[in-house]
Amino acid sequence: MGEAKTMVALIGNPVSNKGWGAVVGEQVFTMLAEAGQRHGFDVMDLTGTSFDDSLTAARENRALYDYLVVVGGDGMIALGANAVCGSGIPLGIVAVGSGNDFARGLKLPVNRVKTAVEGIVGAIACGTYLDVDMGRVRSTEIACMVHGESGEPVVDEEGRPVNGLIDRYYAGMLNCGLDASINDRANRSRLPGGSARYAAAVLVEIARMKQYGYHVKATLSDGTVEEHDIIAPMLTVANARYIGGGLEVSPYSLLDDGMLDLV
Missing domain, CATH: 3.40.50.10330 (Probable inorganic polyphosphate/atp-NAD kinase; domain 1)
Structure with missing residues (x-):
């Protein structure tokens, strides 16, 4: 054989x-x-x-x-x-x-x-390929589960939200706040074309700019640890350079340097 x-x-x-x-x-x-x-x-x-x-x-x-x-x-x-x-x-x-x-x-x-x-x-x-870094997201407490693409809550047969621990990998960006709300609005939009949906979503969300609170504990490249409380419209843990259909928000991020960048 x-x-x-x-x-x-x-x-x-x-x-x-x-x-x-x-x-x-x-x-x-x-x-x-x-x-x-x-x-x-x-x-x-x-x-x-x-x-x-x-x-x-x-x-x-x-x-x-x-x-x-x-x-x-x-x-x-x-x-x-x-x-x-x-x-x-x-x-x-x-x-x-x-x-x-x-x-x-x-x-x-x-x-x-x-x-x-x-x-x-x-x-x-x-037989060629490129190794890249991955980010990992894990929840510290049980929360409502959501579908991976739409962000809609996972529900059981009776329509009740399903709770559990989140444990996922991501390749490019972990977005919290403004960009996440833009992405959610763009995904729900009925406008034709990806660029049109993103552009419209950006205009709406910026006009309704919200502030979000974050507690960040980060291990830096030199091994030191910093901890901060931050209030900002957006926080991104970046492995890549772009979000939102080509917006370069983290120009020094590299996909294979073993580090993530906090924006």
């Missing part, structure tokens, strides 16, 4: 942008399958009916694939990061979302499907 073929798993976002995400996902699957015939790998589709369904499928089937490819924006990258972080399985990104900030920070093709797939196929064929 011959050796088992390399397996590439694909997860798309069929509910994004009024079904356009499903079209792009099918396009990427077809392109990867055709490339697999030339380069000796197979493709499996693990796309679920929701963010959490897809994440569960990616985790439960992790022993079956050698690479994971996600199609979408920063929400899908968060899915991929939580599916394979620490496993050694490389993550391929076809960035076709509203923000695409993490892909932009890596200088990956944005909204160029064919170019992105060609780059992923080349990386698989050559």
Whole structure:
């Protein structure tokens, strides 16, 4: 018997942008399958009916694939990061979302499907990848659980909120306050196009600028510890440079320096 073929798993976002995400996902699957015939790998589709369904499928089937490819924006990258972080399985990104900030920070093709797939196929064929840092978010006490993409509360069969401990990884930014409210408003917007949704959300949220309170305890690069109470409209723990569809708020952040930056 011959050796088992390399397996590439694909997860798309069929509910994004009024079904356009499903079209792009099918396009990427077809392109990867055709490339697999030339380069000796197979493709499996693990796309679920929701963010959490897809994440569960990616985790439960992790022993079956050698690479994971996600199609979408920063929400899908968060899915991929939580599916394979620490496993050694490389993550391929076809960035076709509203923000695409993490892909932009890596200088990956944005909204160029064919170019992105060609780059992923080349990386698989050559066995190349880039190691990047991950941030980790853990709650210190039980709180209301939320869905990974929409931020909506998780409820049980009777409609009651489900409480639990949060333990997740993130690739680019942990945003608290203003940017989180902008992102939430943009995701709920009915305006067409990611840029239009973000621009409108920025205008509304800045006009209603709120102040938020934070208690921060940080271990600095020299090993010293600082602790502060901060009142500010926004606080970001940055691994990458961009938020909000290309706003460079942390220009000195590097994805592979082993440190996070507090903005």
